[in-house]
Amino acid sequence: MNAPIILPIEKMKEEPYANVLCYPRANETEVQTRIEELRKHGVKKLEFAGGTSVFNVPVLGKGFVGIAVIAHLNGQRVALKIRRVDADRLGLQHEASMLTKANTVNVGPKLISATTNFLLMQLIDGDLLPKWLELHKKKEPARTVLMDILEQCWRLDATGLDHGELSKAPKHVIIDAKQQPFIIDFETASINRKTANVTAICQYIFAGNSSVAHMAAETLGENNHDAIVEALRTYKHNKNRENFEHLLQICFSEKK
Ligand SMILES: Nc1ncnc2c1ncn2[C@@H]1O[C@H](COP(=O)(O)OP(=O)(O)O)[C@@H](O)[C@H]1O
Ligand SMILES: [Mg+2]
Structure with missing residues (x-):
């Protein structure tokens, strides 16, 4: 991997960084506003590294709303989500309040602070699920990790927070x-x-036709598709712990 690029936030005035801070296109006033906003969060440096790149600058990731990079805050590396200038969202405050709620049930990166254009949170240094499954072909830890993901979805369901994606x-x-x-x-x-957290993720990992579903089946063994569909239906109808545990058991047992 290339050496990380660590720069003081003043450097964000310059290209190509200005276009990363104000993706997809910077203008002088917006860059200045955002640098000030970042300063108020206590961020002094940004680190450009990660598996995605925008304008040839490595970043943690990119979505339709934000670009994620690493920020240095009080000597710690944290994740910074930068609102895209072209996002169809007026600010990141809604996300911050949803993440706060998720954090109460120990789900999601821990929220640090948020304003209109920036959300600071715990940095998760790792791999997205498809890549991770590709790298971990043994039943353990795949089983433990997938079970943990389902448990987190259960906690979101139980607290009434629907992730949506x-x-x-x-x-x-x-x-x-x-x-x-x-x-x-x-x-x-x-x-x-x-809430449809458990059902959405189960459908995706155990019952769908995605590459993730194929990798999961390869590692865990072929599952019983019809029984999963049935257990999902029962859980959807009544999201109680008993139905969830039954669903877990069906998802993680091999087809006879
Ligand atoms: N806390 C984090 N730690 C590490 N990487 C992150 C973090 N948050 C987001 N990312 C990366 O940035 C990408 C885009 O972030 P995301 O929140 O999904 O933006 P969007 O709302 O635009 O979809 C993610 O897919 C992930 O790769
Ligand atoms: Mg996203």
Whole structure:
């Protein structure tokens, strides 16, 4: 891997960094406003590293709302989500309040602070679920990690917070070096929708036709698709612990 690029926030005035801070296109006033906003968070340096790149600058990731990079805050490396200038969201405060709620049930990266254009949170140094599954072909720890992800989804269901994008789990679950999975991106989360966290992720990992579903089946053994569909239906109808545990048991037992 290339050496990380660590720069003081004043450097963000210059290209190509200005366009990263104000993706996809910077203008002078917006850059200045954002540098000031970053300063108020206590961020002095940004670190450019990671598996994605924008304008040839390495970053942690990119979505439709934000660009994630590493920020240095009080001597610690944290994750900084930068609101895209072209995002169809007025600010990151909604995401911050949803992440706060997720944190109360020990889900998601820990929130540090948030303003209109920036959200600072715990940095999850690891691999997105598809890559992680590709690298971990043994039944253990795959089983433990996938079970933990389902348990986290259960806690979100139980607290009434719907993530909203867990059927797109390839981009929204990161597993760190200690094999601890984290659900990220609470941007489209809501407390006013019927929760579908467990059902969305189960469908995706165990019952769908995605590459993740194929890798999971390869590592864990072929599952019983019809029984999973049935258990999902029962759980969807009544999201109690008993139905959840039954679903877990079905998802993780091999087809006879
Ligand atoms: N806390 C974090 N630690 C490490 N990487 C992150 C973190 N948050 C986001 N990322 C990376 O940045 C990408 C985009 O972030 P995300 O919150 O999904 O933005 P969007 O709302 O635009 O989809 C993610 O897919 C992930 O790769
Ligand atoms: Mg996203």
